[in-house]
Amino acid sequence: MDYYTLGNTGLKVSRLALGTMTFGDDWGWGADEASARQLFDTYLAAGGNFFDTADLYTNGNSERMLGQFVRETKSRDRVVLATKFSYSAEPGNPNAGGNGRKNILRAVEGSLQRLGTDYIDLYLLHTWDQVTPAAEVMHTLDTLVRSGKVRYVGLSDVPAWYAAQAQTLAQERHLEPISTLQLEYSLAERSIEFEYTALAKHLGTSIMVWSPLASGLLSGKYKPSQNGGAGSGRLSTVADSGNPAFDKFTEKNWAVVAELEQVAQALGRSMAQVAVNWVVNRPGVAAVLVGATKLHQLEDNLGALEFEIPPELQQRLDRVSRPAIHFPYTFFEPGLQGMITGGATVGDKPASYHSQVRVEGEGAGVE
Numbered sequence: 001m002d003y004y005t006l007g008n009t010g011l012k013v014s015r016l017a018l019g020t021m022t023f024g025d026d027w028g029w030g031a032d033e034a035s036a037r038q039l040f041d042t043y044l045a046a047g048g049n050f051f052d053t054a055d056l057y058t059n060g061n062s063e064r065m066l067g068q069f070v071r072e073t074k075s076r077d078r079v080v081l082a083t084k085f086s087y088s089a090e091p092g093n094p095n096a097g098g099n100g101r102k103n104i105l106r107a108v109e110g111s112l113q114r115l116g117t118d119y120i121d122l123y124l125l126h127t128w129d130q131v132t133p134a135a136e137v138m139h140t141l142d143t144l145v146r147s148g149k150v151r152y153v154g155l156s157d158v159p160a161w162y163a164a165q166a167q168t169l170a171q172e173r174h175l176e177p178i179s180t181l182q183l184e185y186s187l188a189e190r191s192i193e194f195e196y197t198a199l200a201k202h203l204g205t206s207i208m209v210w211s212p213l214a215s216g217l218l219s220g221k222y223k224p225s226q227n228g229g230a231g232s233g234r235l236s237t238v239a240d241s242g243n244p245a246f247d248k249f250t251e252k253n254w255a256v257v258a259e260l261e262q263v264a265q266a267l268g269r270s271m272a273q274v275a276v277n278w279v280v281n282r283p284g285v286a287a288v289l290v291g292a293t294k295l296h297q298l299e300d301n302l303g304a305l306e307f308e309i310p311p312e313l314q315q316r317l318d319r320v321s322r323p324a325i326h327f328p329y330t331f332f333e334p335g336l337q338g339m340i341t342g343g344a345t346v347g348d349k350p351a352s353y354h355s356q357v358r359v360e361g362e363g364a365g366v367e
C-alpha cells in the first residue's frame with residue numbers, strides 16, 4: 001500500500017481509503033456486521049490506514065461498528081479516522097443539522113461517542129447548508145483542533161467558491177487549513193475537473209475521491225434496459241430514491257462502461273480496478289475511497305494500484321468520459337487562448353523548475 005500526505009499536512013494516508021458507508025444494512029444495500037468486520041480486517045491486513053465514515057451513515061451504525069472494530073483490533077494509533085457532520089439528527093430542529101457552530105459542537109460529541117475515541121483524525125463538513133458563513137465553519141473547526149478533539153479538517157460537497165473562501169480565510173487568519181476536499185470523481189463524473197483540481201493545486205489542499213465506481217456502475221455489472229438499467233446491487237435498490245448521486249443510467253455513461261470494458265480486457269484487469277486506477281492517478285488526488293459490500297469486491301479493488309494504464313488506453317478512457325464544456329471554460333480552450341498568446345506556445349514549467357527555484361518565505365511562489 002502506498003501512502004501520500006494529505007494536502008499540505010504531515011498526515012500520511014493510504015492512497016486507497018476504505019469507505020464505510022456500507023457498514024450496516026440499515027439502508028437496504030449495506031453489509032451486516034460480520035461482513036463489515038471482514039472488510040475492515042482485510043483492508044487493515046493489506047496495509048490500509050485510512051477509514052471514512054459520517055454521523056449520517058446507516059443511522060450511526062457505521063461509526064459504531066468502525067469504532068468497535070478499531071477497539072477490538074487495538075489499532076487506534078495506526079488508523080486515520082475521518083468522519084463528517086451536516087445532516088440532521090432530529091426532525092423539526094433546524095439547529096440539529098447544518099454547519100453552524102451549535103450543530104458542529106453537538107455533532108462532534110456524538111461522533112466521538114459512537115466511535116469510542118477521544119479524537120477524530122479528519123473532521124469534514126459533509127455538505128454545504130447554503131447559509132453558514134465560511135468564517136463560522138473555519139473558526140469552529142479550528143477551535144476543535146486546538147481543543148484536541150480533531151487533528152485535521154476538510155470540506156465535502158461544497159461549491160468551489162465556498163471552499164476557496166474558506167481556505168483563504170484560514171490562511172489569512174492562521175486557522176487550521178482545509179487538508180482535503182472530499183468530492184465525487186470517476187469516469188462517470190468528471191465535473192470537479194473544471195474548478196477543484198486547480199483549487200487543490202493553488203490553495204494547498206488535496207482531493208479525496210468518493211464513489212470511484214459510480215456506486216458500482218463502473219464494475220460493469222449493470223446493463224442498459226428499457227427502464228434505464230438492470231442488474232443487482234445498490235443502483236437497482238435505490239433507483240427511485242431521487243438522490244442525484246444514484247442517477248447513473250445515462251447514454252453517456254453506457255458509452256463509458258462499454259469503452260472501459262474493452263480497455264479492461266486489453267489490460268487483463270477487472271473494470272473496477274481500471275476505473276479506480278484511472279481516478280487515483282488524476283492530478284490533485286491524495287486518496288480514493290473504495291467501497292464494498294462483499295469481500296471479493298474489496299479484494300479486487302485493492303489490486304487497483306498494481307499496474308499502469310498505457311497512454312493509448314488512457315486516452316480512450318479520457319476521450320469517452322470527457323465532460324461537456326460550458327461557459328466560461330470554453331474561453332480557456334486552446335483556440336481562444338491562442339488569441340491571448342498571439343499563437344506562441346506557453347507550456348507548463350518542467351517539474352525540475354518547481355523543485356529548484358521555489359523560495360520559501362520570500363513571497364516568490366513560482367507555481
Ligand SMILES: NC(=O)c1ccc[n+]([C@@H]2O[C@H](COP(=O)([O-])OP(=O)(O)OC[C@H]3O[C@@H](n4cnc5c(N)ncnc54)[C@H](OP(=O)(O)O)[C@@H]3O)[C@@H](O)[C@H]2O)c1
Nearest residue numbers: 019020021210211213214215216219233234272291293297
Ligand atoms: N462525501 C460524500 O458525500 C460521500 C458520498 C458517497 C460516498 N462517500 C464515501 O465514499 C465511500 C465510497 O463510495 P461508494 O460506496 O459510492 O463507492 P463506489 O466504489 O462508487 O461504489 C461501491 C459499490 O460498488 C460495488 N462494488 C465495489 N467494488 C466492486 C467490484 N470490484 N466489483 C463489483 N462491484 C463492486 C458495491 O456495490 P453493491 O453492493 O451494489 O455490489 C459497492 O458497495 C463511501 O463508503 C463513503 O465513505 C462520501
